[in-house]
Amino acid sequence: MECRAAVNEILEEFACDRTRLLDIALAVQRRFGFISNEAVGLLAVGLGIHAVEIEDMVSFYAFLDRVPRGRVRIRLSKTPISFIKGARDVARAFEQALGIAMGETSADGEFTLEWTSDIGMGDQEPAALVDRTVLGCLLPEDVPAIVSALRQGGEISRAGVRSSLVHAGPLLLGERERAAGTRAALAQSPDQVIEKITSSKLRGRGGAGFPTGMKWRLTRKAAGAAHYVVCNADEGEPGTFKDRLLLAEFSDLVFDGMTVAGFALGARQGILYLRGEYAYLWDGLQETLDARRGLGLLGNDICGRVGFDFDIRIQLGAGAYICGEESALLESLEGKRGVPRDRPPFPTERGYLGQPTVIDNVETFACAARIVERGAAWFSGFGTGESTGTKLMSVSGDCARPGVYELPFGVTVNELLDLAGAAGAAYVQVSGPSGQSVAPKDFGRRIAYEDLSTGGSMMIFGPERDVLDISMQFTEFFVSESCGWCVPCRVGTSLLKQGMQKIVAGRATLADVANLENLAGTVVRMSRCGLGQSAPNPILTTMRNFPHLYEARLRTDEFTPRMILQDALREAVAVQGRDPVAEDLSHGQG
Numbered sequence: 001m002e003c004r005a006a007v008n009e010i011l012e013e014f015a016c017d018r019t020r021l022l023d024i025a026l027a028v029q030r031r032f033g034f035i036s037n038e039a040v041g042l043l044a045v046g047l048g049i050h051a052v053e054i055e056d057m058v059s060f061y062a063f064l065d066r067v068p069r070g071r072v073r074i075r076l077s078k079t080p081i082s083f084i085k086g087a088r089d090v091a092r093a094f095e096q097a098l099g100i101a102m103g104e105t106s107a108d109g110e111f112t113l114e115w116t117s118d119i120g121m122g123d124q125e126p127a128a129l130v131d132r133t134v135l136g137c138l139l140p141e142d143v144p145a146i147v148s149a150l151r152q153g154g155e156i157s158r159a160g161v162r163s164s165l166v167h168a169g170p171l172l173l174g175e176r177e178r179a180a181g182t183r184a185a186l187a188q189s190p191d192q193v194i195e196k197i198t199s200s201k202l203r204g205r206g207g208a209g210f211p212t213g214m215k216w217r218l219t220r221k222a223a224g225a226a227h228y229v230v231c232n233a234d235e236g237e238p239g240t241f242k243d244r245l246l247l248a249e250f251s252d253l254v255f256d257g258m259t260v261a262g263f264a265l266g267a268r269q270g271i272l273y274l275r276g277e278y279a280y281l282w283d284g285l286q287e288t289l290d291a292r293r294g295l296g297l298l299g300n301d302i303c304g305r306v307g308f309d310f311d312i313r314i315q316l317g318a319g320a321y322i323c324g325e326e327s328a329l330l331e332s333l334e335g336k337r338g339v340p341r342d343r344p345p346f347p348t349e350r351g352y353l354g355q356p357t358v359i360d361n362v363e364t365f366a367c368a369a370r371i372v373e374r375g376a377a378w379f380s381g382f383g384t385g386e387s388t389g390t391k392l393m394s395v396s397g398d399c400a401r402p403g404v405y406e407l408p409f410g411v412t413v414n415e416l417l418d419l420a421g422a423a424g425a426a427y428v429q430v431s432g433p434s435g436q437s438v439a440p441k442d443f444g445r446r447i448a449y450e451d452l453s454t455g456g457s458m459m460i461f462g463p464e465r466d467v468l469d470i471s472m473q474f475t476e477f478f479v480s481e482s483c484g485w486c487v488p489c490r491v492g493t494s495l496l497k498q499g500m501q502k503i504v505a506g507r508a509t510l511a512d513v514a515n516l517e518n519l520a521g522t523v524v525r526m527s528r529c530g531l532g533q534s535a536p537n538p539i540l541t542t543m544r545n546f547p548h549l550y551e552a553r554l555r556t557d558e559f560t561p562r563m564i565l566q567d568a569l570r571e572a573v574a575v576q577g578r579d580p581v582a583e584d585l586s587h588g589q590g
Contacts, residue, residue: 207455
């Protein structure tokens, strides 16, 4: 009876809206700690869908459970940066304090301890996510007090998350009038606003770099019953945390940019898709939205403009890196598995609920608000001809001053390293695992779309770090985050991981390296979406920039090993997902 009453209450809260299934599932998870068979059945009846649809969706997201786990979930960030900062020692301290190993739940059902992918705290590693609370800069000696407070049912202070801003530029500096972008937009026509964005040469700050003005114009012109504005705040790329800063300290600027887009597109609804790891920001974001509504900056007749009705809601994610891909994000927004869509059609034509939709990054909306407020010429006065404005960079790793830097496009890697106090860097990963590995010989290259394109991450590694081991960790990340939809990505990433393990262990030959390179090329060409297409980057770019490190790991003996049939077929078995030899043997026994 308790489950039935709670589920019905949750369904009523979301008006039994099938497209809000992710919100509904998250509410059930928070209420009971997992989503039981009984809850699945009740949800299916209430939403008028088959239970399989709910089970399918729930199984996709890391933060949703079908079986009970610990009352308290402790997730430690597992990245190369966290490991070099001491995450393994922190993990051992938690294991000792809780009496369980990583991946286990305590016998009393109180705690579950596990690794998770990057939680957006690269500048404050080692970091942990304790339910919705983020803890940064952890030390092993901190753990007993944390566990003691959790056992007593107390809350942990969120003071562990400090400001990440190290160097501000024109986008973030200085006081500004609230809703300055919106008020400036209302003094113009929607077409004039789009023209101003176009003239500024603003390009998407999420990494792809698509011209923002063109995207807005295509969406405005597309036929549809409604138009939507979506802010992609699913910042899941390891080593990236600049959007976290904007959401925590400059959320009004971001919402101002979304409102400007709403006016330009003729949209009535905006949605901010917030990654599940950033749930601790929820209350602050809602307070900003409420304040804007109270000032007439959201809702009906915004700023007194009759007919300009626009509001914003927040959609919380549930732990799926792939939802950072825009079409997967749309699927998730509609209450489904976050699996990428086939394109075309593109979101500008058929996006959220099949209607024309603009999807832009958090930083892009912040830039849009400033451009409409200050002018296209002001913005394009910074940066380069092809890369105007400034770029927020998340800097972490072996450096004295990790954090967020706002710098004009065109800055060199060397210049950024100097600012961060990393003069001895031996290897830099630009734009996270899906980006490029940069060797010292290329530190003179410029951060710009025409040279080193980036979504905003710079992971710095000193000379004592193992480049190939880091590359393998990035490859493991893609294995765990693949949505599994297409074979080239689902199987290919696992084979890439096996190949890197062989090289790191010193068991590979030159032929193995060549085969790995060929496999990587196949995964790039044949994968369905950007995840698979970029998954081989850590391998391909380190092969290109650090060939001597691969050569140093190769076997030096020249003998040809005796062929064993099962070993020779292992790769084919992995690709096909079945063992034909074993099947033939079993058939013969019949």
